[in-house]
Amino acid sequence: MTYSYYPGCTLKTKAKELDRSARLCAEALGANLRELDNWQCCGGAYTASSDEIATKLSSVRALLEAESREEDIITLCSACHNVLKRVRNDLTNDANFAFKVNNYVKPEKPFEGKTKVIHFLEFLRDEIGFDNLREKVVNPFTGKKIAAYYGCLLLRPSGVMDMDDPENPKILEDFIRAIGGEPVMYPYRNECCGGYVALEDKSATVKKSEKIVASADGFGADIIITACPLCLYNLESAKGESEVKYFTELLAVALGIKEA
Amino acid sequence: MDLKEQVLIMSGVDVRKCMACGKCSGACPSYNEMDYHPHQFVSMVKKGNIEPLMKSESVYKCLTCYACIERCPRGVEPAKLIEAIRLLAVRPQGSNHIKADDIPSLLDPELPQQAIVTAFRKYSK
Numbered sequence: 329m330t331y332s333y334y335p336g337c338t339l340k341t342k343a344k345e346l347d348r349s350a351r352l353c354a355e356a357l358g359a360n361l362r363e364l365d366n367w368q369c370c371g372g373a374y375t376a377s378s379d380e381i382a383t384k385l386s387s388v389r390a391l392l393e394a395e396s397r398e399e400d401i402i403t404l405c406s407a408c409h410n411v412l413k414r415v416r417n418d419l420t421n422d423a424n425f426a427f428k429v430n431n432y433v434k435p436e437k438p439f440e441g442k443t444k445v446i447h448f449l450e451f452l453r454d455e456i457g458f459d460n461l462r463e464k465v466v467n468p469f470t471g472k473k474i475a476a477y478y479g480c481l482l483l484r485p486s487g488v489m490d491m492d493d494p495e496n497p498k499i500l501e502d503f504i505r506a507i508g509g510e511p512v513m514y515p516y517r518n519e520c521c522g523g524y525v526a527l528e529d530k531s532a533t534v535k536k537s538e539k540i541v542a543s544a545d546g547f548g549a550d551i552i553i554t555a556c557p558l559c560l561y562n563l564e565s566a567k568g569e570s571e572v573k574y575f576t577e578l579l580a581v582a583l584g585i586k587e588a
Numbered sequence: 589m590d591l592k593e594q595v596l597i598m599s600g601v602d603v604r605k606c607m608a609c610g611k612c613s614g615a616c617p618s619y620n621e622m623d624y625h626p627h628q629f630v631s632m633v634k635k636g637n638i639e640p641l642m643k644s645e646s647v648y649k650c651l652t653c654y655a656c657i658e659r660c661p662r663g664v665e666p667a668k669l670i671e672a673i674r675l676l677a678v679r680p681q682g683s684n685h686i687k688a689d690d691i692p693s694l695l696d697p698e699l700p701q702q703a704i705v706t707a708f709r710k711y712s713k
């Protein structure tokens with residue numbers, strides 16, 4: 329199993345642990361993640377306007393490089409995943425967009441849609457399988473109450489992201505069960521933490537994140553897990569009782585790669 | 589072409605589908621920080637009343653979390669109107685909501701790069 333890997337800029341800086349633990353886990357699960365050679369920052373946000381072309385070109389280039397390698401792309405950061413997957417959707421479903429983009433990029437071969445964008449969680453569910461994953465666990469999180477935090481970008485818009493039911497998702501809870509933990513259900517798991525507004529108005533993002541963390545804490549969570557560096561930052565800023573971790577950090581512990 | 593037509597083309601939204609139920613605003617995590625709320629974007633665009641929305645703080649408070657889109661019973665997609673109006677507000681020369689020089693004073697050393705690139709994408713051209 330070989331995949332093209334799009335780490336994104338935050339995984340090279342503030343979220344090195346997300347990158348490192350995911351690579352080690354993939355290796356332990358028999359998958360080869362080959363980083364794209366010339367990836368550029370996706371910009372962190374997909375701009376939903378029919379006349380926006382330039383801001384999507386870095387994603388287009390990543391898709392073209394992966395398709396020329398005949399590989400799917402694996403992503404980790406929720407934001408990168410959202411941007412790449414939505415640009416892929418435009419490229420394959422919007423002929424006008426594809427035409428304009430090709431005018432800029434002049435690809436040797438236009439994007440055909442063979443390359444898919446797969447989030448690491450989908451890789452675990454659909455390529456490895458949670459049942460197989462469970463068998464590889466050597467340090468289960470027995471008795472640990474773990475709250476899944478989806479945030480928004482993994483799930484919405486659901487028609488394009490197509491990862492899970494946007495209002496009642498379960499992929500992270502199934503992951504938690506696979507590593508031996510007990511999922512905590514709480515109402516704020518798919519509400520936004522405030523995202524990038526943290527730059528300009530931190531009190532607004534802290535307020536939103538406090539609601540989320542207080543809800544998870546109230547339902548007895550020991551740990552909150554996320555896939556997104558900005559979710560992690562915002563939830564940590566709320567200073568709740570639970571620790572906030574990347575899901576891959578727990579996976580690395582469960583697989584015996586990393587000390588608990 | 590007028591501003592309303594421009595917003596409709598950019599967003600691809602059909603404002604006539606709205607039944608004014610207010611569910612989008614009920615779902616919005618930024619409701620309290622907004623002067624105009626998601627359902628008002630829909631009704632004001634319908635009336636062609638775009639300029640007050642362009643000047644509104646709401647366009648910088650929307651998180652693009654898409655809760656309003658996911659939960660609208662009529663498939664109206666209010667966040668796409670907000671995005672189009674924000675673009676109309678920041679695209680003209682000198683209209684950036686955040687400038688590169690503003691960033692250092694806002695920086696918290698732990699803030700992930702993702703927040704900075706995203707805010708830039710949202711707030712400037």
Ligand code: SF4
Nearest residue numbers: 336337338370372408
């Ligand atoms: S969006 Fe960039 S490349 Fe994508 S967000 Fe993740 S860190 Fe960056």
Ligand code: SF4
Nearest residue numbers: 479480521523558559
């Ligand atoms: S940072 Fe907030 S905006 Fe990003 S995915 Fe996380 S929940 Fe959504």
Ligand code: SF4
Nearest residue numbers: 606607609610612660
């Ligand atoms: S939820 Fe949809 S139908 Fe209801 S007010 Fe908002 S846009 Fe209109």
Ligand code: SF4
Nearest residue numbers: 616650651653654656
């Ligand atoms: S996308 Fe914007 S307007 Fe819609 S619910 Fe989220 S913050 Fe509110």
